[in-house]
Amino acid sequence: MQIPEVMRTVPLEYYLFFSTALFVIGVLGVLTRRNALVIFMSVELMLNAVNLLLASFSSYRQDSVGQVFVFFIMAVAAAEVTVGLAIIVMIYRNTKSIDVQLLNRLKG
Amino acid sequence: MADKLFYFLTFLALLSALMVVFSRNPIHSVLYLILTFFTLSGHYVLLNAQFIAAVNIIVYAGAIMVLFLFVVMFLNLRSETQEKTSILSKVASVTAAGLLMVVLVAALKDVNLGTVQPTADFDSQVGMVEQLGKVLFSKFLLPFELASVLFLAAMVGAVMLGRREPGEQNTF
Numbered sequence: 001m002q003i004p005e006v007m008r009t010v011p012l013e014y015y016l017f018f019s020t021a022l023f024v025i026g027v028l029g030v031l032t033r034r035n036a037l038v039i040f041m042s043v044e045l046m047l048n049a050v051n052l053l054l055a056s057f058s059s060y061r062q063d064s065v066g067q068v069f070v071f072f073i074m075a076v077a078a079a080e081v082t083v084g085l086a087i088i089v090m091i092y093r094n095t096k097s098i099d100v101q102l103l104n105r106l107k108g
Numbered sequence: 109m110a111d112k113l114f115y116f117l118t119f120l121a122l123l124s125a126l127m128v129v130f131s132r133n134p135i136h137s138v139l140y141l142i143l144t145f146f147t148l149s150g151h152y153v154l155l156n157a158q159f160i161a162a163v164n165i166i167v168y169a170g171a172i173m174v175l176f177l178f179v180v181m182f183l184n185l186r187s188e189t190q191e192k193t194s195i196l197s198k199v200a201s202v203t204a205a206g207l208l209m210v211v212l213v214a215a216l217k218d219v220n221l222g223t224v225q226p227t228a229d230f231d232s233q234v235g236m237v238e239q240l241g242k243v244l245f246s247k248f249l250l251p252f253e254l255a256s257v258l259f260l261a262a263m264v265g266a267v268m269l270g271r272r273e274p275g276e277q278n279t280f
Contacts, residue, residue: 004232009110010111010114013216016219017213018122022121022122024209027204028129028201031202032193032201032205033129038131042129045125048148048168051160052148059234071159071163072248074163075258075259077168077172078167078259083262083266083269085179086265088183092183098183098185
């Protein structure tokens with residue numbers, strides 16, 4: 001069968017470094033921002049960096065298990081987003097703000 | 109051609125990911141995140157993973173980001189409520205993220221990925237619905253069923269959290 005052109009011209013290492021960069025951008029967002037929604041979006045960025053790496057390894061190795069895993073990660077991310085956004089809305093109702101700095105009085 | 113497309117999509121994805129983090133307005137962040145997801149779907153198409161590309165657009169760009177956008181508009185966040193982060197904590201977090209990048213690149217640059225370059229007997233059907241469905245409904249049947257329990261729990265949790273307490277003021 002036909003080999004996809006990108007696999008002949010782009011080495012797998014490039015995907016590795018691209019995913020690393022995307023993941024680090026997500027970490028940067030979690031660390032620098034104080035808006036709970038933007039922090040949440042940065043977590044999504046990190047999840048997608050991992051998804052891309054799983055999909056690229058799966059394609060290069062011709063193993064569909066990696067892509068099934070991506071599918072499961074997307075399902076879990078969807079569930080996580082619904083609950084997380086509900087929590088953010090609840091925080092906003094109680095504090096009139098979604099600044100995570102206001103939550104440092106929480107006792108664990 | 110494909111490698112140029114790869115570099116273009118990579119550049120666009122990294123740029124829009126940075127804009128997600130550095131946009132002042134949360135709505136701009138959401139829109140840049142949607143752009144990032146579309147570029148990642150482009151990557152999946154290049155990798156011949158059509159099913160994942162379609163699911164990425166439908167689930168992420170379609171469902172999850174609409175939820176985000178809805179919450180951003182629902183909360184009516186003013187962009188003038190600027191975040192007051194001290195310069196010290198900004199420097200510290202950028203340093204921490206940069207060090208993480210350095211450590212990861214240093215660990216990954218010499219890694220031996222094995223023989224991953226495709227050979228002549230290449231199976232181009234890996235990313236198609238048929239193959240993925242076969243694997244999903246045989247090898248991963250139990251996790252697939254458990255995902256439905258997870259969704260039920262998430263649904264109940266979201267409804268419980270979003271419910272108004274009795275006696276609470278109607279604030280929105």
